[in-house]
Amino acid sequence: MNYFCNPVNINYRYQFNEDPNKLKMQICREAADPSMIYFQGKYYIFASMTLSVWVSEDMTNWESFRLPENLPLYDYAPDVSVIGEYVYFSASKRREICNYYRTKDILNGPYEEIPGSFDFWDPNLFCDDDGRVYFYWGCSNTTPILGVELNRETMCPLGERIALIDGDAWSKGYERVGENHSGSDRPYIEGAWMNKYQGRYYLQYACSGTQYNIYSDGVYIGDSPLGPFRLADNNPYS
Secondary structure, eight states: OOOOSSSOOOOOOOEEEETTTTTSSEEEEEESEEEEEEEEEEEEEEEOOOOOEEEESSSSOOEEEETTSOOTTTTTTEEEEETTTEEEOHHHHHHHHSOEEEETTTTOOOOOOEOOOOSSOEEEEOTTTTTEEEEEOEESSSSOEEEEOTTTTTOOOEEEEEEEEETTOOOOOOOOSSGOOOSSSOOOOEEEEEEEEEEEEEEEEEEOOOTTTOOOEEEEEEEEESEEEEOOOSSSOO
16 A cells, blocks of 8 residues: 655645735745545546646656636635546635536546535535435634535535534644644634545544644544544544
């Protein structure tokens, strides 16, 4: 078994913002929130604001390809999932309904647009072994990570959304914000990602803020895709 970790040798875009005091320019990298899939013998990495996808056959050598223009390339936290013969794509847009897209050809398309029915941030689409599809999302220090089952064809919710993970720095010390956990604000809970292993469901999340040196990943375990979930013993796991 092979293991891979940062840094991955890929090029990425930069964002240039004028500083409010007008004295200098702020330069930021643009390659956050990566989703990686394995599809038809190749690895694909999608990341925020890159306008492209990186492709590799060995997870060492990567080549960038521009994505089709009908995708929401300037929305954040792209989520990409393989379901059957399709690749499903979605990305985040606050206070606006977010659509879904699917294709059988990542580089060339076409991408079929499936109208969404609600807004979300930091999405993750998961297909269970029985073919049922579930959706997870959330990025906030005031609201939880939510989950709902979706109709596989229309991508509309089946039932009510369920609150799955909420931040609590008082019961989970690793969620405390600030440099070296020195802050007192509520933690950000974001970046949901579902995996299934040996019949159990592992709902991962990130906390407590990307700007801090204590940014980490935690995981909950459940016996069904929408819980209930219990906190794993080995948290934070990264």
